[in-house]
Amino acid sequence: MQMTLTINGQAHSVEAPAASLLVEVLRDVLGLTGTHIGCDTSQCGACNVLLDGRALKACTLLAAQAQVAAITTIEGLGTPERLHPMQAAFRDAHGLQCGFCTPGMVMAGLEIVRKHGTQLTPELVANELEGNLCRCTGYVNIIKAIVAGAAGMETADA
Numbered sequence: 001m002q003m004t005l006t007i008n009g010q011a012h013s014v015e016a017p018a019a020s021l022l023v024e025v026l027r028d029v030l031g032l033t034g035t036h037i038g039c040d041t042s043q044c045g046a047c048n049v050l051l052d053g054r055a056l057k058a059c060t061l062l063a064a065q066a067q068v069a070a071i072t073t074i075e076g077l078g079t080p081e082r083l084h085p086m087q088a089a090f091r092d093a094h095g096l097q098c099g100f101c102t103p104g105m106v107m108a109g110l111e112i113v114r115k116h117g118t119q120l121t122p123e124l125v126a127n128e129l130e131g132n133l134c135r136c137t138g139y140v141n142i143i144k145a146i147v148a149g150a151a152g153m154e155t156a157d158a
Helices: 022-029 085-092 102-116 122-128 140-157
Strands: 002-007 010-015 048-051 054-057 070-072
Touching: 010 022, 048 102, 054 102, 085 102, 085 140, 102 122, 102 140, 122 140
Parallel strands: 002 070
Antiparallel strands: 002 010, 048 054, 048 070
């Protein structure tokens, strides 16, 4: 099936089977491997992307269904020279260990900010991270990173 997807602000014309999941097209067709496949059951959040600004597990949506949306992957947030405030906070707060869940956690952090604004508490973040799994850490630094990233986003907007 021929489809056009708008990813990170750029239109991509792709050929993929009609039943292809968005995560498969991102990784296997377009080479955007920052979106990870962690569980194949929509339980872990490693495949989180933004779809029209809202976090969505890319393993739960057919790529063809995303044709009318703006898709943002971890690759579309910042650059190595100028990280997005949420990415910088994960680096600075060491909100990672092996790094596998990190792209999905960053996107989940952005969803938390979208829903609750930039003034976050650790308790709120911990509750909102339900459905995002990290098998390496105790989430302490991930939560710190999201709180700091939200504050950094407020500063960046000012």
